[in-house]
Amino acid sequence: MQKEVIHYLAPKKNQNFIDSTLGLGGHTQAILDKTAPNGKLLAIEQSEKGLNEAKKNLQKYKNRIVFICNNFRNLSQIVRDNDFEPVSGVLFDLGLASWQIEDSNLGISFTKDMPLDMRLDEKSEISASDILNTYNEKQLSNLFYYFGDIKKNRHLVKKIINRRQEKKFASTADLIETVGSNNPKVLAPIFQSLRIEVNHELENLTQVLPQITDILAPKGKIIVISYHSGEDRIAKNFFRANKDKFKILTKKPLTASFKEIKENSRARSAKLRAGERI
Structure with a gap:
């Protein structure tokens, strides 16, 4: 614009x-x-x-x-x-640059397997995988609700918590597999929620x-x-x-x-x- x-x-x-x-x-x-x-x-x-x-x-x-x-x-x-x-x-x-979406080290996009990082500031401490591996049920539910407009997220949160008990999240493929869908309409708000939380955007x-x-x-x-x-x-x-x-x-x-x-x-x-x- x-x-x-x-x-x-x-x-x-x-x-x-x-x-x-x-x-x-x-x-x-x-x-x-x-x-x-x-x-x-x-x-x-x-x-x-x-x-x-x-x-x-x-x-x-x-x-x-x-x-x-x-x-x-x-x-x-x-x-x-x-x-x-x-x-x-x-x-x-406040939009993302193309290079940020395509950067194989950021994991912002769900179109290919990348480390689940999402830190736009390289000096930031917490990554998207950290959030998935450590946030409690209420924290995860709130971030998906407020940052992704995912109103009914209980089932998603349960799947995340069950998955991390067996194996920690490390890559975008881990998250996509856990969600159980390749549909961009399903994945986009999930990835958006994590990116907003990681970078404290709001x-x-x-x-x-x-x-x-x-x-x-x-x-x-x-x-x-x-x-x-x-x-x-x-x-x-x-x-x-x-x-x-x-x-x-x-x-x-x-x-x-x-x-x-x-x-x-x-x-x-x-x-x-x-x-x-x-």
Whole structure:
């Protein structure tokens, strides 16, 4: 949704922006093209591997980018440490990069056998296999209920607990075998639930949004592109609770065009919300 991002951020010559979810740098490049010649961008990526790839893609902009390997939940501290101001806009694109889905060491995808890891930040301590091997019945039930919208999950949880008593979970194949289905509609919410839990995705978003109030300059923009109902709910509630600080620019969340969905099926679940600092 790059066209919509540029429309709502409305970057202008020499303005400074923050891309809180750098990925491989697509949004960053589009923003920097609009803020030449002196506009700077604070680029945050929690994965060291992803950051290194983005640096290669953004080589020609290197003098105008401050690259940071960190989690965006620490945004206020990152801004202070780098004396990065004034800020005309902050972007959160919460989708996964293609390389993350395809990375054979992450185990985010269920299309091939991989280690059941899912840590987007290589320094994180707990993996998806750790969760399956240690969480109790109630903890597992809650994460599938809230993060995967799997309302009836008792049978699934029982199968997980029975399996780990015989053999610990180590790979995506172990989980798929335990679930007893290769149907993507069955597997996708299970894998999504584990990824969200491993990476504290909803918690991080909840923590960072209140920080934006003090980071943005007057009339500065914030954009949140979410891919899960929980993420969108957090963004919606933030804007509603801060109407005295932000003008809501999108009365309803924007969704991807047919063309975008055709080019990238994951865009089907994307929702964009935007606001302007009063």
